[in-house]
Amino acid sequence: MELLLHYIWKHRIYPLHEMRTNKGELIDVIDPGLHNSNAGPDFFNAKIKIDGMLWVGNIEIHDKASDWFLHGHDKDSHYDNVILHVVGKDDMPVVTSKGEIVRQMQMDIPDHVSKNYAMLLQEDKYPPCHSIVPYLSKIVLHSWMSALQAERLEGKTMAITERLKACNGSWEDAYFITLARNFGFGVNSEAFEAWAHVLSLPSIAHHRDDIFQIEAIFLGQAGLLTDESINEKYRAEATNDAYYKKLKGEYAYLTHKFGLQGISPSLWNFLRLRPQNFPHIRISQLANLYYNRNASFSQLIECESIEDIKDIFSTHVTPYWETHYSFGRESKKSEKNLSKQSINVIILNTVIPVLFAYGRYKNDERYCERSLSLLENLKAEDNSITRMWQECGMDIKTAADSQAIVQLKKEYCDRRDCLRCRIDYEFIKESGWFVKES
Incomplete structure (x- = not known):
């Protein structure tokens, strides 16, 4: 109820009849104010006329007037400049911390708004607005x-900026960590990011001309050169594998030389994972990229x-992995x-946001524009999310x-946050048009 009152106030979907305070004063909303998502009143710097007199100040909204006391606003000076308390039910008068009575208005929710919102919440088919899209x-x-x-790109940019801080301003390190994370392709993204953080690229740089040593460090730091990382069912044949033993010996030497410490092998997920996505394969592909300076x-x-970008990501595994998906099993x-589809995913989730973040960081529009151009020229992803929305008419x-579309599903649909979605706004605010479709 309170969320809907917020929505009505913010978007000015007011009842058709005149709005008045509980004292009968006429309310005319000039500006509903700026919505505040932090502590304090719900809307800042609103402008309203009360019986013809202009008031500028804050607005607080509650389901019931008594919630004012329940939330302790009567003892909080931050609420002393509230010019109007908007409520769904006026069950009692309220006061400021100074003891002054706050003007109060009971606002009715228009029937069509309540009905349309309820229909969205009760809709069984996913997404709830599936039948609305064709009419927009x-x-x-x-x-x-x-x-x-823009929201999705901004979110990725913020994540890269945080990695940059963690890497003491090194764009090389922040980029590699972002690249590694996206080699996890969702299932192992967190594990790949944790792995990239412990790689110690400056140490590896001393052996950059030796693909075997690079792979030894990469797999060793991933915890995949430990016997416990191998499925017990195949452990005997894997631990007797010549390449496994050679890698393990090399990693032991490099660990002693550089003081390396890898991640736990338990971080890796193999359940229902296609063999081509096994960490061993992805790490070998990354080792080749690193070795070739790509x-x-x-x-x-x-x-x-x-x-140009697709060329640098055209990588493959080292010879051993051409005939293996895991140690000891041919x-x-x-x-x-790396498949064309996988390269597109890497471009989408690594290259584009990194270029955009770098452009922002350097205040250089060239990189931002290049990033957006890549986004517009890359083919759409083909997955369950895009197919679902295409069926809806998108x-x-x-x-x-x-x-x-991915942003819409993850940040709005999955959370049933219809009140922040513009598709649902077009539906909720109107009366009657949905009936035509049904």
């Missing part, structure tokens, strides 16, 4: 998709096009290249579109 104007959808795209930030920022020979052509 292209302008509404385009503006909302643009906002969602995992460096300096090379990334020189790329001008999608084709498989059909395959180069196990036009999804580019990666910018698909990223907007």
Whole structure:
């Protein structure tokens, strides 16, 4: 109820009849104010006329007037400049910390707003607004998709900025950690990020011309050169594998030389994971990228096009892994290249946000514009989320579109946060148009 009152006040979906205080004074809302999501009154700097006199101040909204006392506002001076207390039920008068009575108004929720919101909450089919999308104007959808795209890119930019701080301002390290995280492709993203943090790239740089030593450090720091990392069912044959023993011996030497300490092998998830996504395979691909100098930030920022970027990510595994997915168990020979689809995912989740974050950091619009251009020119993701929204009538052509849709699902639909969604706003505020569809 209170959330809906907030929504009505913010979006000015007021009842058709005149609004008056509990003393009968006429209310005319000039400006509902700025919504405050932090501590303090709900809306700042509102402008309202009360019986023709202009008041400027804050607005507080509650389900019941008595919630004012329940939340301790009568003892909090931050609420002394509330010019109007908007409530769903006026069950008692309220006062400030100075003992002054606060003007109060009981605001009725329009029937169609209440009904439409209830329909969204009760809808069984996912997403709740599936039948609304075909009736929305292209302008509404385009503006909302643009906002969602910006939200998602902003979130990724903030995450990269935090990594940069953790890496003491090193863009090389922050980029590699971001790249490694996205080599986890969701299932092992957290493990890959934890692994990248303990890699000690300056130490590895001393052995950058030796792919075997790079792979030994990479796999060792991942905890995958320990016997407990191997499934007990295959442990005997794996621990007797010549390449495993050679890597393990090399890692022991390098550990002593650089004082290395890897992550726990328990962080890796193998359950229902396709063999080509096993950490051993992804780490070998990353080792080759690093060995060939294709995992460096300096090379990334020189790329001008999608084709340039795809070239640097065209990696494969080392020879041993061409015939293995895990230690000691042979498989059909395959180069196990990073697939085109996987490269697109890396571009989307690593390259684009890193370039955008770097442009922001350097205050250089060239990198920001290059990032947005890549987003618009990359094909849309093909996954369950995009297919679901396409079935609802959404036009999804580019990666910018698909990223907007992913943001919509994760940050709004999954949370049933319909009151912040512009699609649902168009539905909730109107009366009658939904009936035409049903």
